[in-house]
Amino acid sequence: MSAKVFVDTNLLVYAHDIDAGQKRQRAQEILLRLRQERAGAVSLQVLQEFYVTVTRKLASPLPKDVARAIVEDFAYWCVETTPEEIKRAFRIEDEAKISFWDALFIAAAIKSGANRIYSEDLNPGQTIAGIRIENPFALP
Numbered sequence: 001m002s003a004k005v006f007v008d009t010n011l012l013v014y015a016h017d018i019d020a021g022q023k024r025q026r027a028q029e030i031l032l033r034l035r036q037e038r039a040g041a042v043s044l045q046v047l048q049e050f051y052v053t054v055t056r057k058l059a060s061p062l063p064k065d066v067a068r069a070i071v072e073d074f075a076y077w078c079v080e081t082t083p084e085e086i087k088r089a090f091r092i093e094d095e096a097k098i099s100f101w102d103a104l105f106i107a108a109a110i111k112s113g114a115n116r117i118y119s120e121d122l123n124p125g126q127t128i129a130g131i132r133i134e135n136p137f138a139l140p
Helices: 009-016 022-037 044-057 064-077 083-096 100-112
Strands: 004-007 040-043 114-118 131-134
Touching (some): 004 100, 009 044, 040 044, 040 064, 040 100, 044 064, 100 114
Parallel strands (some): 004 040, 004 114, 114 131
C-alpha cells in the first residue's frame, strides 16, 4: 500500500466540473489511482468546501443529490477534525506563517498519516510540518 496523499478541495472539484477541460481528466486519473491504491485522504473541511463549490459556484453546478452522493462516496477517505487538530493548527499557523484554514487542513493531513498533499493553492515543493506540498497538475 502506498503512503497516504491528502487531497485538497480543488482536485475533487475539477474531477466533477464538466467545464474544467484537461484538469478534469487529470483530476479523475489521480483520484482513480489513489482509490485503487487506497492512498487518498480528505478532511471534513474539504468535503464541505467541495459541496458548496460544486452546487453553488461552478458555471455548470451539480444537482445537490449528485453532489451529496459524491460526498458520501469520499466519506471513507475522511479524517475527523477534533480539538487536537485545532490546537495543532494553531502551532502550524504560527510556525509556517499561513492562514488558520490552511493550517487546519495540514493538521488533518498529519492525522491521516499522509506524507504529501496534492493542492493547487499551497506552494508546491514546500514542506510544512513534515508534509510535502505537490501541485498535482504539474506532476508527470
